[in-house]
Amino acid sequence: MWKFIVKRLIQGIVIIFLGSLIIYAVIRCLPTSFVEDMARQRAAQASSVGGKSYQEWLNQLNQVYGLDRGILPGFFAWLRKAVRGDFGDSWKYNVTVTEKFHEVIGCTLYLNIVTFLLELLICIPLGITAARKQYSRTDYAITVFALLGISLPTFFLATLLKYVFSVRLGWVDMYGLVGRNFYKMDAFHQLLDMGAHMLMPVVTLTIAGLGGLTRFTRTNMLEVLNADYIRTARAKGLPESRVISRHAFRNTLIPLVTYMSYLIPSMFSGSMITEQLFQIPGIGYTSYQAIVSGDIPFTMFYSTFLLILTQLSLLLADIMYAVVDPRVRIH
């Protein structure tokens, strides 16, 4: 098992290296350049005083930001620092990348963990019920509900929720993480206020994610329920509830655990659109802003972080697979 894990880790490092190289190359080729924008601004400001021209500013800034080097040397310069944990300063936010990351990640984590737990609590029972009563009215209702969840785009759902709950009913604010009177409240009410603001994003994300997991659970449960060993379990005289909860569920878990491990990286990236829609200052919102303004250090950090996370979750999926399924245990 250890040999396997070490092997996977080494593979992972190679993939992360290549992946970050590709991302760096792509960012450098993007038409949006932070430096060009800045040079244009400086040149416009300074032209009245007879200062440097746009080209002069550009050359100077390129040198300052290290963009005068080619893609490969630039990448290795970044990598040399990055392996020591120094990801540089964010150009857009003017603080170190890691500092900005720490500032915004909590929000996203909170949002996604709540969403994930809600999804698990809703999807698995729904999927199992649908499978147990295949082709019944309950099953059809759950399927329609799940398909609605898959088909509705988050922006539409978010807009709909905003219209109903903010504009019409006025229960919650439309945007942001905190209300207008946030700084006047005591700690408890601050928490409540943040919770209320998180409500709509959480609902949006949950509904968007419901369909996939429900359908996945249903399909797997159906497959397991038709298996011979379920018939054996029934023939032993186990009541139907025990057949489902013990014999069938353990087997349904095998693909589910793998699926859930894949969801971990999407927890940090998947809420980008939703955060944007509700202007929640999480990692998705921040990195989106960084990318559109051409902030190379922050984008690189965020992408590398996702790469590492993906690799780790794949490894976790394999380990979890071995935990739940004795057939794949490597001795």
Add this chain to the structure above:
Amino acid sequence: MKAGREKKGGNYISARDTRRISRENRKITDACEKQHRRKNVPESEYVTKMRDPGNVVEFDNVHTYFFTDIGTVKAVNGVSFEIPQGKTVGLVGESGCGKSVTCLSLMQLVQRPQGQTVSGQIRFNAGDRVLDIAKTPAEVMTGIRGSRISMIFQEPMTSLNPVFRIGAQIDEVFLLHNPGMKKKEARERSIEMLKLVNIANAEGVYMMYPHELSGGMRQRVMIAIALALRPRLIIADEPTTALDVTIQAQILDLLRNLKDRINSSIMLITHDLGVIAEMADFVVVMYAGRVVEKGTAEDIFYRPCHPYTIGLMESKPVVGRHVDRLYNIPGNVPNPINMPDYCFFRDRCKFRKEPLCGGVYPEMVRLSETHEVACYCSEAVLKYDREELFKLLGKDQAEEGKA
């Protein structure tokens, strides 16, 4: 159904018909399910009396139907036979003739809600009382399954749950049917059972997972699970089909010895006539959901009377007899959705006699104390000598071959 019958074959049905059929089906199956799931059903509804106290099971005109979207499939269509205490009854017939559904009906394991035992009685002598399985509610049934009736399945490779250890899967039966039993005691008895089915390294196997065992070993484990609580009836649904011949002989030997040791009956389902000849005291031949002939093993093997049984006997290889090609019964089984109202075998029958065979489905005719057959021509057939019969069949086919 009407449109289906007009377009021959019955499998081409318009979407509207399908919807109508599935609506009607749902009405029927919902009613059955409601009946089945009731709690606290008074005993008087499902406790009956055996016709003959020497029997363990009596099937009495059992009908098990599958309500599908293209029509009702009468998988078991009026089956009657009985299993005497301590005897082995073999159930033979080709694939899809309703053998498995008959035994699943007895276990109430027919795929619900589409599959329902709609009429007839399945009387089971549970020892302290006699139950009509067709009416027994689910609650009571779980106590019967696994302890009084147990089942060995066809596919040992997939019949054990891959994520639990062998030990846990055997322990489960003990713990389930003996509330209050200690885990340690269950473990001891499980290991004892493993030893009983001739597994050498019982303690080791107890801790193994199913994927670490071979097919024969897994089937032994299945037998250990089935026999754990000394059931009154063991249903073996093609227990050796997936195994090679050496292991097959070992498993059958084992089954026969253990049956005698715990004095239970076996209901053996197979298409292997050799297995039946070796194991069974009584044989029931099924065709298209009905029993066409039943009798002792001697009756069926030496004095087969139904043309279908005769065909079956002729289509198996016999040591010492030289044939170029084995006999095969011509034609196909009738469509299970639109069964004819005359003898189901008539269109394939070599001994058909018009107008005698043109009537409704033939009743069972009693030929001797033990031997019964559902055929109009049985008396005519009986007059032939056995060898003559086979020759008659063989000649026909040889002629067909030439033509």
